[in-house]
Amino acid sequence: MGNNRPKLANGFVAFVKKDCPTCELIVPVLEHLTESQVLRTIFTQDDPSFPNLPITSDDTSLEVSFLHEIETVPTLLKIQDGVEVDRTVGWSQETWKAFLGIDNLGPGNIRPYSPGCGSLSVDPDLQGILQKKYGSGVASREVVFASAEDEFEAMYDRGWSDGLPLIPPTIERVKAMLAGSERRPDEVIAVVPPNLVDLTVEKVAINAVMAGCKPEYLPVVITALETACTDQFNMHGLLATTMPVGPVIFINGPIRKSIGMNSGMNLLGQGNRANSTIGRAVQLTIRNVGGGRPGEVDRATHGSPAKYGLCFAEDEEGSPWPSYAQDLGFSANQNTVTLFPGEGPRMIVDQLSRSPDELARSLAKGIIGNIHPKLVMGFDAILIIGPEHASRFAEAGWTKDQVNEEIINHSIRETDELIRGADGISEGLPEVFAGSTLPKLRPGGGLIILHGGGAAGLFSATIGGWITGDKGSIYQTREITL
């Protein structure tokens, strides 16, 4: 900030505002100091005609006050060689005499001491505007840790963390993060639940820094949050539910490679920066900006490691099929983010099936256990088919749609086995559903099939969903805006 300070003329300058009884009180003193040419300039913050003197200078823009970090009015600065060498704040007859090096301040009948008022340039309501205009270029409040504070502990103490350490969001890091997106820092991209707060690009960037993101991940984080904070996706519900679900995020398109995402071995696990931090940035934003914290509006009974942030990329290059985004009509050059309301992943082992039909049956069996084996249709699922499983289907010439349809067909259950009380278990469907059949997953959208994982292992992974449809959450895909 120091280098941007407007140069001031050598001598003494004062800062005042009309809306300050102390400044009003000392107008006769200011008049005397003007006439005797002790004062060079009086910067006035709220009324260019106060005090009505030839050396009064309009600082209603607050630029000079802000850049000289004036906190109180009146303040006197002593300027040498264009820079401040000393200051005194408030009004004290004795202090001013000593500071100015004179014995006569003019009228002697003025109250000798008055503390002054807050400078308009530190008005909390104006901080955002002033910071952006004259300061750091960012609107967010600066939080200064005490010299004895450990910055990492200080961030924990303020409740900003999900439990893992955070990168301190210094102005330099946040500015570097903001450079990762072409969007303006003050653009409001969403209204974030549960507190329904306007979410700016800048606040996303701060949380993305803390999560450990690189600037080039920021467009993904922003688009993910735009998607999360829609009525259809219903982030409020996902947060507030007792179920262990969060926004499961997967990425399609060239950006997967350009930001170095993992779609192969251990794609759902640790070890890749983009996979590990993008989802975390989304969750930290919801926590810190939206106010969604566990034990408060977040009522999850058990929660899930996925709630730290679960994000991965589809393996498009190794897939025998078009990508998920291409299935939706996006081109191979478009980047998309998909949000699915889901819990943590679970693997389905099948090391023996060789024909596509028996593998489809097997995978259906694996999915039937999601949520509860006796509950059907209300919860969608993701199935991440591993390369070795995918090749069983591909070698037989099965399309992805065919695989999807066959798995859903093989998940069809006799409802007599699902109704309440069946199998000695009260949980289940209401009696009215008896005597029929129903699939585990709703046809035409109940199952998302993706390709991903390491080359070795006859496994796939499933991610169980939350309540689907208008009553709960509808999974969403959006093109990533750079």
Added chain:
Amino acid sequence: MTTSVLDPTDEQTPEHRERAKRISTLEGATIGLLDISKPRGDVFLDTVQSLLEQKGATVVRYIKPTFTKPAPVDLRHEISTTCDAVIEALAD
């Protein structure tokens, strides 16, 4: 070393609001019962309704479209302008 960071929160201070005045009697009061659409919430509220009516209250029943989302603004407005008090019922 002094570190300065940018505030990651919404920087808002919650507004303090007084609780609505408690009603002193059920006799002649209009009580809203809000079903949040969870299974068996209706069973619970039917019982609450009959108990309130025995004590002289008039009961108006409301239902949220889904328990997963906050009550729509219009519904909240209707309840607040129609009722002296409201009971929101969970279930399961």
